[in-house]
Amino acid sequence: VSAAKGGLDDIRGELRQPDELFATMVATRAANVLRPTGALARLDNIAAWLAGWQRTNRPRVERPIALIFAADHGVAHAGVSAYPPEITASMLEAFRSGVSSINVMASTIGARVEAVDVGVGAPTADLRVAPAMDAARFATAVRAGRAAVASTDADLVVIGEMGIGNTTAAAAVCAALCGGDSADWVGRGTGVDEAGLARKIDAVDDARKRIRRVTDPVEVLRHVGGLELAAMAGAIAEARSRGLPVLLDGYVTAAAALPLAMVNADALAHCMAGHRSAEPGHRRVLQHLGLEPLLDLDLRLGEGSGAMAAVPLLQMACRLVTDVPTFDEWLGREA
Amino acid sequence: VSAAKGGLDDIRGELRQPDELFATMVATRAANVLRPTGALARLDNIAAWLAGWQRTNRPRVERPIALIFAADHGVAHAGVSAYPPEITASMLEAFRSGVSSINVMASTIGARVEAVDVGVGAPTADLRVAPAMDAARFATAVRAGRAAVASTDADLVVIGEMGIGNTTAAAAVCAALCGGDSADWVGRGTGVDEAGLARKIDAVDDARKRIRRVTDPVEVLRHVGGLELAAMAGAIAEARSRGLPVLLDGYVTAAAALPLAMVNADALAHCMAGHRSAEPGHRRVLQHLGLEPLLDLDLRLGEGSGAMAAVPLLQMACRLVTDVPTFDEWLGREA
Numbered sequence: 081v082s083a084a085k086g087g088l089d090d091i092r093g094e095l096r097q098p099d100e101l102f103a104t105m106v107a108t109r110a111a112n113v114l115r116p117t118g119a120l121a122r123l124d125n126i127a128a129w130l131a132g133w134q135r136t137n138r139p140r141v142e143r144p145i146a147l148i149f150a151a152d153h154g155v156a157h158a159g160v161s162a163y164p165p166e167i168t169a170s171m172l173e174a175f176r177s178g179v180s181s182i183n184v185m186a187s188t189i190g191a192r193v194e195a196v197d198v199g200v201g202a203p204t205a206d207l208r209v210a211p212a213m214d215a216a217r218f219a220t221a222v223r224a225g226r227a228a229v230a231s232t233d234a235d236l237v238v239i240g241e242m243g244i245g246n247t248t249a250a251a252a253v254c255a256a257l258c259g260g261d262s263a264d265w266v267g268r269g270t271g272v273d274e275a276g277l278a279r280k281i282d283a284v285d286d287a288r289k290r291i292r293r294v295t296d297p298v299e300v301l302r303h304v305g306g307l308e309l310a311a312m313a314g315a316i317a318e319a320r321s322r323g324l325p326v327l328l329d330g331y332v333t334a335a336a337a338l339p340l341a342m343v344n345a346d347a348l349a350h351c352m353a354g355h356r357s358a359e360p361g362h363r364r365v366l367q368h369l370g371l372e373p374l375l376d377l378d379l380r381l382g383e384g385s386g387a388m389a390a391v392p393l394l395q396m397a398c399r400l401v402t403d404v405p406t407f408d409e410w411l412g413r414e415a
Numbered sequence: 416v417s418a419a420k421g422g423l424d425d426i427r428g429e430l431r432q433p434d435e436l437f438a439t440m441v442a443t444r445a446a447n448v449l450r451p452t453g454a455l456a457r458l459d460n461i462a463a464w465l466a467g468w469q470r471t472n473r474p475r476v477e478r479p480i481a482l483i484f485a486a487d488h489g490v491a492h493a494g495v496s497a498y499p500p501e502i503t504a505s506m507l508e509a510f511r512s513g514v515s516s517i518n519v520m521a522s523t524i525g526a527r528v529e530a531v532d533v534g535v536g537a538p539t540a541d542l543r544v545a546p547a548m549d550a551a552r553f554a555t556a557v558r559a560g561r562a563a564v565a566s567t568d569a570d571l572v573v574i575g576e577m578g579i580g581n582t583t584a585a586a587a588v589c590a591a592l593c594g595g596d597s598a599d600w601v602g603r604g605t606g607v608d609e610a611g612l613a614r615k616i617d618a619v620d621d622a623r624k625r626i627r628r629v630t631d632p633v634e635v636l637r638h639v640g641g642l643e644l645a646a647m648a649g650a651i652a653e654a655r656s657r658g659l660p661v662l663l664d665g666y667v668t669a670a671a672a673l674p675l676a677m678v679n680a681d682a683l684a685h686c687m688a689g690h691r692s693a694e695p696g697h698r699r700v701l702q703h704l705g706l707e708p709l710l711d712l713d714l715r716l717g718e719g720s721g722a723m724a725a726v727p728l729l730q731m732a733c734r735l736v737t738d739v740p741t742f743d744e745w746l747g748r749e750a
Contacts, residue, residue, distance in 0.1 A: 114509055115516050116497065116605035119716035123724075162451065174449055179745065181450050184738045185731045270451035376711065377728075381454035389458075392727035393712075396520050403519045410514065 086215065086310065087222040088298050088317055091340050091347050096323050098132030098349070106131035106139060106401050113404040123397040126352070130398060133325040133350050134235060138402050141395045144191040145234035146182055146384040147315055148175055149225060149241050151199030151307035154206035156245030160280045162271040165203065165244045172200050172242065175383075182240065182383040189392055191238070193384075198224045199307035207252055207304045208286040218302040218310050225314030229324065236394060237319050238354065240329040240384020241308045241336075247359060248280050250335035252287040252304035254365050257297055257342055262288065267331070267359035270380070297339035305336065312336035319350060326351040327394070329387040330380070331362035334369065341369055354387025355379060421554040421645065422561065423633050423652055426675050426682050431658050433467030433684070441466035441474060441736050448739040458732040461687070465733060468660040468685050469570060473737050476730045479526040480569035481517055481719040482650055483510055484560060484576050486534030486642035489541035491580030495615045497606040500538065500579045507535050507577065510718075517575065517718040524727055526573070528719075533559045534642035542587055542639045543621040553637040553645050560649030564659065571729060572654055573689070575664040575719020576643045576671075582694060583615050585670035587622040587639035589700050592632055592677055597623065602666070602694040605715070632674035640671065647671035654685060661686040662729070664722040665715070666697035669704065676704055689722025690714060 110124035111117045118124075130139035150172045156165040174180040175195035178187075186193045198221045204212035213221065229237060243249075247269035255265040262284040268277060287304040294300055301309060313336045319326045328334055328351050340347040353366055355375035366373060374390040445459035446452045453459075465474035485507045491500040509515040510530035513522075521528045533556045539547035548556065564572060578584075582604035590600040597619040603612060622639040629635055636644060648671045654661045663669055663686050675682040688701055690710035701708060709725040 113516075114506075114514065115716055115718075119605065120516065120714055120720065122712040122714065171449075174745065179449065179738075179740050181448075181455065181735055181739050184734045187738075188731050188734050189727065270454065374712070377457040377709070379455055379457065381450055383450075385455065389728060389731060392524065393724060396523050396724060399519045399523050400516055403514075403522075404516050405514050410509065 086219040099135045103128045103132030105137045112406040126397040127401040139398045141236045144236040146193045146238040149308035149311040152203035153245035160248045185388045198311040221307040221310035222314035225311030226318035229318040238387045249306040250332040253335040265361040297342035301339045309336040327354045327387040329384045330357040331359040334365045354390040422557040434470045438463045438467030440472045445736045447741040461732040462736040474733045479571040481528045481573040484643035484646040487538035488580035495583045520723045533646040556642040556645035557649035560646030561653035564653040573722045584641040585667040588670040600696040632677035636674045644671040662689045662722040665692040666694040669700045689725040
């Protein structure tokens with residue numbers, strides 16, 4: 081993997097594509113199974129999409145894994161969160177102890193959770209006044225994200241995060257790359273009050289002013305993102321290079337994916353949005369990405385939780401094509 | 416169960432209520448588990464709702480069952496469906512053989528499916544020109560719905576249906592009870608063409624003219640509904656009398672529930688809407704019922720499929736309250 085642009089250079093080149101033959105096979109079968117054509121179109125399309133990436137006419141989500149990237153943020157000391165920075169480390173421990181919300185959700189459907197520490201207790205610089213990461217640190221985080229995906233045998237990867245202060249970083253990335261008022265990209269995160277919301281907007285404004293001459297989307301991510309955002313970008317890029325389908329979680333995850341899509345409009349073809357969160361910026365960035373979320377339940381936890389809630393839909397979608405007989409199979413059986 | 420009003424008279428009386436103590440216990444615990452308060456509010460509310468109806472501080476969806484009521488419709492011969500009436504019987508056989516879409520969805524999450532024949536091959540009268548059911552037939556169907564619920568040991572009941580022509584009956588019930596143009600309540604169902612759509616609208620108009628003096632909502636259901644709609648109304652009423660939570664499927668299911676809510680505004684407190692379907696009338700009737708659906712994926716199969724797709728959210732919601740430690744439990748564990 082190239083170290084240039086922090087190990088994301090492959091996104092600028094030719095990307096691995098799904099096998100359209102398998103996608104078409106599954107779509108064709110879906111149109112002929114024992115139900116009115118198109119009655120479950122949204123699920124049929126998911127099955128065909130999975131078939132293309134998994135390169136099989138029997139797509140499956142039997143080994144889903146949630147990769148939760150955790151890191152701390154210099155800006156967290158600026159009063160932009162309802163919680164103190166130390167919570168990041170506590171939650172990392174909770175993930176590893178198997179007691180957090182994402183662990184419990186995963187266990188109900190037989191999914192695994194892997195928490196990846198890419199900078200807990202070692203915060204980035206304060207994005208208001210300095211690049212959040214230097215090039216080396218950014219590249220290390222990207223490589224950690226790539227490695228987490230490279231070492232899994234999963235058939236679907238849920239990408240999520242934890243990091244006190246990271247909705248501010250997400251807002252800075254999205255505002256810098258998509259434009260508009262900073263206030264449009266800032267929400268209450270875990271529940272910041274009115275004054276905290278104003279501080280978040282100011283922080284994003286400061287960050288944007290600082291990087292107004294930075295044009296490369298990946299450089300924007302390095303300047304105003306965070307270590308877990310860099311790792312998620314790496315994870316998403318690595319999944320693409322391996323043809324592994326990805327389910328994105330919330331606002332911060334989408335913000336990490338956004339620079340890839342700005343570099344190459346096709347970069348997220350292997351990704352679906354698990355849900356649309358309560359953060360107002362998430363709706364906006366999903367529109368920019370052209371991603372239609374599966375769920376819309378006003379969740380705002382992060383940890384991969386919104387995407388994990390959508391995994392059963394993918395599991396069902398696969399079975400709904402492979403396990404329901406076609407009209408011909410059904411009639412043959414009757415004969 | 417009273418035979419008056421076809422065995423739905425208990426809805427007119429005092430209804431069984433949830434145990435608010437358990438609902439409050441679960442809501443309180445949800446506010447104190449290891450995540451920002453309200454971050455998963457929609458799921459927490461589901462858990463509290465289940466706790467109230469199940470009368471426990473450990474709500475569970477471990478024995479969900481889909482009850483699929485199937486019947487034929489006299490109006491199906493009027494060219495209102497893309498499929499011939501004989502398909503109802505074929506699908507009933509498919510349900511019982513375990514090969515239909517709802518069976519496959521259920522099997523991926525360990526749910527059961529029971530198909531209940533309340534009039535397959537014995538269609539109702541043509542609702543355009545005569546009462547779909549006489550009082551005795553209506554009462555028999557309601558009782559069959561009640562019996563299906565009474566005989567289950569499920570902890571959640573998914574209510575769904577199958578019946579060629581039944582979106583026309585659903586539209587007639589909704590239009591008669593909610594008002595508005597018939598065209599607003601009529602959709603393409605399983606995929607009827609433009610001419611078929613016009614015939615559906617005409618059929619609903621004819622039915623409404625015929626019953627313009629009928630005011631009792633249950634009588635409207637008897638006049639322009641169908642046997643499976645009557646059975647679903649009975650099933651929903653029986654679930655209420657047993658304090659059993661219900662997940663409603665699509666448009667036809669909502670139409671069957673509507674008369675209960677018109678008789679008693681509180682009658683559906685034990686029901687959630689599993690999804691919002693592609694049928695335009697479904698959105699309208701859910702608004703009338705004040706039900707906010709969990710999923711919105713443009714599904715339009717029926718068979719309980721949209722509600723079954725939402726069951727994992729309920730399963731996760733329970734575990735997210737009972738299995739995630741409170742902050743105190745987590746700190747105590749660390750000490």
